[in-house]
Amino acid sequence: MTVPASPRPNPLTIPTLAALQARESAKWGRFEPDVLPLYVAEMDVEFAPPVRDALAKAIATGDVGYRTGTAYEESLVTFARERWDWPSLAVEHIVGVPDVITGYVDAITLVTEPGDAVIINPPAYPPFFSFVEGAGRRVEESPLTADFRIDLADLEAAFQRATAGGRPAAYLLCNPHNPTGTLHTRAELESVAALAARYGVRVVADEIHAPLVYSDATYTPYLTVDSERADAFSLMSASKAWNLAGIPAALLVAGEGAMEDLARYKSVPRHGPSQLGALAQTAAYTQGGPWLDDLLAGLDANRHLLGALLKEHLPEVAYTWPESTYLAWLDFSAYDLGGEDPSEFLHREARVMLNSGPMFRLGGAGHARINFATSPAILTEAIERIARALR
Structure with missing residues (x-):
């Protein structure tokens, strides 16, 4: 009898929150420990095995x-x-x-x-x-x-x-x-x-x-x-x-x-x-092609999850459906934030960090960029926090 191959793991679900919080690079090392960082273009993954092995050999x-x-x-x-x-x-x-x-x-x-x-x-x-x-x-x-x-x-x-x-x-x-x-x-x-x-x-x-x-x-x-x-x-x-x-x-x-x-x-x-x-x-x-394919499957699931979470918790946030990348452009202009940059408001009130829309120049006011290359659990928690802050 042929035993079906086990599906490869989603690279986005491997690092634990504790392991991510121990990182010292910009995404996890810049802000306070209680902040969920979904801003700078770093993914919450470990090395693809071929990359890890190549680097380990070079260092050894x-x-x-x-x-x-x-x-x-x-x-x-x-x-x-x-x-x-x-x-x-x-x-x-x-x-x-x-x-x-x-x-x-x-x-x-x-x-x-x-x-x-x-x-x-x-x-x-x-x-x-x-x-x-x-x-x-x-x-x-x-x-x-x-x-x-x-x-x-x-x-x-x-x-x-x-x-x-x-x-x-x-x-x-x-x-x-x-x-x-x-x-x-x-x-x-x-x-x-x-x-x-x-x-x-x-x-x-x-x-x-x-x-x-x-x-x-x-x-x-x-x-x-x-x-x-x-x-x-x-x-x-x-x-x-x-x-x-x-x-x-x-x-x-x-x-x-x-x-x-x-x-x-x-x-x-x-x-x-x-x-x-x-x-x-x-x-x-x-x-690294097989690992990339696994990553893309996880990112695809996350872009759908993000859309569903926004529809459920933040229906007034306009979500630009990304055809590529692990980045999405969110429009918070339906919310009255007193002219404050949404990323600054959400950092303070929701303890979630997104990229500031105005930094992207014309068309950025009232917007923020979200990096959804993280685990479904972290992404869900971040959107739920944002929803509570905007109620």
């Missing part, structure tokens, strides 16, 4: 020197071919960078000059604004639509403003989008590529959340649609999908039309990924 053998070789780049090529049907991606188009933020800032500074514009779609990941402005570039906002899609007419107007007088400009695209979990369609991205070609705007796509896409949606790598000029860049990393924020690494990928820029970038002295970061992410891409 002292293999913590400088990185060499192309195993990390090759692992993305294989992962992209198998997961995203992207057979044309090649190692020659990829260079390692310390992290995604460094990568997109470097790409933007490579194709623009100080004072040039970078278009961003708010509400958007706060470091898009702060790091772009810190690099001496000017942010040109093109807000998402009411249902959090790219507003192509507004984007074209932003491209026109950004390139007035013949100035270079870049478009920092978030695909999938943070904080809404929106997954841009192929048709939308093709329209973006056409507009970028028309106005000479260089697209830099932050695709760090690309592995975190649910089965009812399809992720399209931006570089697979930018065929007219193919001069865009993409930033890829395993850090979000396998919870490796503390040992970052990333890969800058150039389209065919950006290869000269990539060669120029490689010729300048710079730092690349750390050895531990590259080893961990190589293991994730090459051996």
